[in-house]
Amino acid sequence: MNNNIAAPEKQRTSASFPTTQEVTMTASREKEALARVLVHEGGYVNHPADPGGPTNKGVTQRVYDAYRKGKGLATRSVKGITSLEVFDIYDRQYWDAVKADQLPAGVDYVVFDGAVNSGPGQSIKWLQRALGPLYKGSIDGVMGVGTLTAVNAVNNCDALIDRICDQRLNFLRHLRTWNTFGRGWGARVEEVRSIGKAWATGETPQAAGFIDGGQAKAFIEDAKAAPTTAPADAATGAGVGGGTIAGTLQGLQDQLSPLSYASEWVGRIVVIVAIVSAALVVGGLGWRWYANRKAARLGDALGTAEVAP
Incomplete structure (x- = not known):
């Protein structure tokens, strides 16, 4: 049974993201983390080999359609996504989905970035596997009580971030699209590792840089096929x-x-x-x-x- 802990409800404004005055966030790192993720994601892309399809600022057309329908709005091209919509999608569907406000400094950003690139469930699985014997539950991709308890028991978040990033890289190398996007993914993960470890040790993290190919979505559905017997x-x-x-x-x-x-x-x-x-x-x-x-x-x-x- 997964006993999830609900994150505190955040105040939201009708103004446009991302200025500090316009958006109130529970954790100060969310704004900084999102700013770096948006640099990694870049602008509008529609690479034929990218399983995400048409994507703008990291939001795929499919996700944007679902978001607009959920608000009773007509669907439209993701090219027209507003800054407020970008923030709302990232905040609710990725930051809150991985309960980043309840994760240690640095770990929150690393798990958040992985969630944007490969989905919250997959990113949480990397965290659960990286926790090793501290985590007693199943690798289910749910940020429940057991996972949060194990994270809070970690006394070296720097090393935990290394293990999460290693899990992520190993996953990416086993996707069919690795030959196309591997260079970009690898560079992105290494930068995420560096930024996360800086936060974990109380240092000022570097600014993120856009890496072509690193913005391509990396889903488990695109895994290489196992050889047949x-x-x-x-x-x-x-x-x-x-x-x-x-x-x-x-x-x-x-x-x-x-x-x-x-x-x-x-x-x-x-x-x-x-x-x-x-x-x-x-x-x-x-x-x-x-x-x-x-x-x-x-x-x-x-x-x-x-x-x-």
């Missing part, structure tokens, strides 16, 4: 079948033993079939081991399984 099954089956044939031919050789020429000819075939069959069985077993190992590593990177010993 079908070739292993086919090879093993063929090897076993070949072994059966070799046994049959061996029996035929025994019957033809009085005919030395025929017996020798069948014997050679028996040897060839036996060698090929053995190679197929060994190859099939080897591929099965490889496929299972790759699937286990993929599952670990995506947070769906543990690495095989």
Whole structure:
């Protein structure tokens, strides 16, 4: 059971984000964190390989449509999103979703940035896995009492941020879009790591910089496919079948033993079939081991399984 802790309700104004006078925030870091996230996200993009599709200031068209419909407003292009709408979406759907106000300095920003890029649930999973033995619950992507309790028990947030960012990078490397956006994602995560660790240690963090490709959405739906064991099954089956044939031919050789020429000819075939069959069985077993190992590593990177010993 997930016992979520409700974050304090924030005062909201009808004025436009982002000046200090126009928006009241519970945690001062939210404004600073959002400013850095918006730099990473950039402006309007619609890269054909980006699973987010048309996106402006990090808000996808799908998210914007849902937001407008929820307020009883007509949908429109995300190009027309206002500053107030940007703030409201980030505040409610990302900052509040990960309960950032209840997280330590630096950790709040790191989890928030991950939520914007890959979804709140995925970012919370990275945090839960990074907590190690301090977290006793399941890796469910929900910021419940157990997760918050474990975070509060951490005595080295600097190291925790390193582990979260390592989890995130491992996840990103196992996406089909890594070859296209990997350079940008990698640079973004390293900058997020640096900024988060500065906050965690009470230092003044660096300003964020836009990194082309780093703004592309990184969803688990775009994970690489695990290798299939079908070739292993086919090879093993063929090897076993070949072994059966070799046994049959061996029996035929025994019957033809009085005919030395025929017996020798069948014997050679028996040897060839036996060698090929053995190679197929060994190859099939080897591929099965490889496929299972790759699937286990993929599952670990995506947070769906543990690495095989």
